[in-house]
Amino acid sequence: MKKLLSLLLVTVLLLSAGSALAASKVGVVMPTNSLQRWNQDGANMKEQLEKAGYEVDLQYANNDVATQVSQIENMILGGAEVLVVASIDGSALGTVLAQAAENNIKIIAYDRLLTDTPHVDYYATFDNYKVGTIQGLFIEEKLDLKNAEGPFNFELFAGSPDDNNARYFHGGAWDILKPYYESGKIVVKSGQTEFEKIAILGWETKDAQARMDNLLTGYADGTKLDAVLSPNDSLALGITNSLIAAGYTLDDFPLVTGQDCDVANTQNIIKGYQAMSVFKDTRTLAAQVVTMVDAILKGEEVPVNDTETYDNGVKVVPSFLCDPVFADINNYKELLIDSGYYTEDQLKVD
Ligand code: BGC
Numbered sequence: 001m002k003k004l005l006s007l008l009l010v011t012v013l014l015l016s017a018g019s020a021l022a023a024s025k026v027g028v029v030m031p032t033n034s035l036q037r038w039n040q041d042g043a044n045m046k047e048q049l050e051k052a053g054y055e056v057d058l059q060y061a062n063n064d065v066a067t068q069v070s071q072i073e074n075m076i077l078g079g080a081e082v083l084v085v086a087s088i089d090g091s092a093l094g095t096v097l098a099q100a101a102e103n104n105i106k107i108i109a110y111d112r113l114l115t116d117t118p119h120v121d122y123y124a125t126f127d128n129y130k131v132g133t134i135q136g137l138f139i140e141e142k143l144d145l146k147n148a149e150g151p152f153n154f155e156l157f158a159g160s161p162d163d164n165n166a167r168y169f170h171g172g173a174w175d176i177l178k179p180y181y182e183s184g185k186i187v188v189k190s191g192q193t194e195f196e197k198i199a200i201l202g203w204e205t206k207d208a209q210a211r212m213d214n215l216l217t218g219y220a221d222g223t224k225l226d227a228v229l230s231p232n233d234s235l236a237l238g239i240t241n242s243l244i245a246a247g248y249t250l251d252d253f254p255l256v257t258g259q260d261c262d263v264a265n266t267q268n269i270i271k272g273y274q275a276m277s278v279f280k281d282t283r284t285l286a287a288q289v290v291t292m293v294d295a296i297l298k299g300e301e302v303p304v305n306d307t308e309t310y311d312n313g314v315k316v317v318p319s320f321l322c323d324p325v326f327a328d329i330n331n332y333k334e335l336l337i338d339s340g341y342y343t344e345d346q347l348k349v350d
Pocket of ligand 1: 035037111112163165203232233234259260280
């Protein structure tokens with residue numbers, strides 16, 4: 001009887017301790033909700049972290065660095081134990097990350113690396129170089145660059161220079177295409193091939209559109225484009241708008257690449273105005289980050305699969321790289337609809 005009573009007492013004590021234990025807090029900061037992908041990333045992560053029993057503070061910063069800094073400050077004050085940070089400018093958060101580290105908060109860089117700081121513990125992303133490789137290989141295959149004589153007219157775009165990913169995307173694609181440019185099979189009429197010249201700050205659709213407008217205005221001799229290398233969907237949208245406004249039709253539309261499989265871009269793939277996109281299933285990345293957060297908070301080994309690639313200027317950040325895949329008119333249904341990422345209705349075109 002005595003034994004039973006003490007067992008009961010222990011159980012009651014344990015139960016009350018358990019209910020008094022607040023759930024660990026995880027802060028998640030995303031760059032902006034103006035782009036579809038980040039909304040999906042945020043929503044997926046919040047849902048999965050909450051399912052795992054964590055309290056989540058999810059914030060979007062409207063692409064404004066100062067806003068992101070103050071959101072992180074608030075999370076530190078609010079008692080977050082882990083921060084998941086998808087930065088706007090990867091090198092601009094050093095001070096606030098140092099503050100977080102002083103408070104023993106672990107930091108995971110999400111999708112974009114946090115650079116020039118020792119205060120980043122892990123990095124979870126898709127293989128960014130591979131994203132570019134997929135785009136380059138797609139163009140190589142569709143134009144049959146290995147065998148065709150050419151020359152083919154190209155223009156190139158790159159992503160935001162403050163986003164560490166942008167150079168990886170560009171490097172991956174250009175490593176495939178550059179030999180053809182050097183041999184003269186690819187012609188870039190504007191002469192603009194350097195990253196600095198082709199980069200679009202903030203990944204802005206309207207700025208990509210304006211640059212494409214300018215390039216096309218320069219084509220006084222009626223040069224027709226065969227392909228435009230776009231690193232992502234927000235730029236692809238601007239490029240496509242510009243090409244349509246300049247009179248390109250489905251009969252002569254250049255190959256335009258992309259990344260993210262945003263709804264509007266997938267619809268353009270269906271209509272024929274975009275050749276491909278790179279699918280980065282945000283559900284996979286979110287699930288990976290949840291696993292990492294869980295391991296950190298339980299003091300277990302955090303799973304990583306790359307300990308060499310991502311040098312942030314201060315250290316090599318242990319990373320987990322998910323696999324990106326290409327999507328085009330032939331496989332989008334299987335990838336995006338059958339997998340439940342989108343409904344058929346969402347992708348309906350008129
Ligand atoms: C992401 C891309 C996205 C781009 C613009 C990059 O860091 O990896 O998926 O298209 O930012 O938001």
